[in-house]
Amino acid sequence: MPKRVPTLKARRKPNAADTDARRQEDQRRGSASSRGYNVRWRKARITFLKREPVCVCCTANGVVHPANTVDHIVPHRGDTSLFWDTSNWQSLCSWCHDNVKSSIERAWESGSVTTAALTLNRKVSGWIHPQTRD
């Protein structure tokens, strides 16, 4: 049970400082292939998305959108057993991954929500997918 219900903040366009920060973060954590996102991952990802093709977060919030991202519920941080544990995977659309999950993950990293909040097959306060807006 989360300590508080995470809410989503309005997004703004990234600026030069954001781009620099992202570049530094990429340098710190290494390339995608060095983090395990290799051919084996790409095949496993496709298999998982065929089995679970719908975004679990969109579904929980009342709409059906195709998933295109296999998210590690608990960030693996290089832990290969956590990386390959399919019970730690959830299908998300890129919007939910880049907005909802990243926001909740930051809250989790700061200790303001528990690990249970990282599983997104539930209602999320403030969730408004752009494809549901007028």
Ligand SMILES: [Zn+2]
């Ligand atoms: Zn979604």
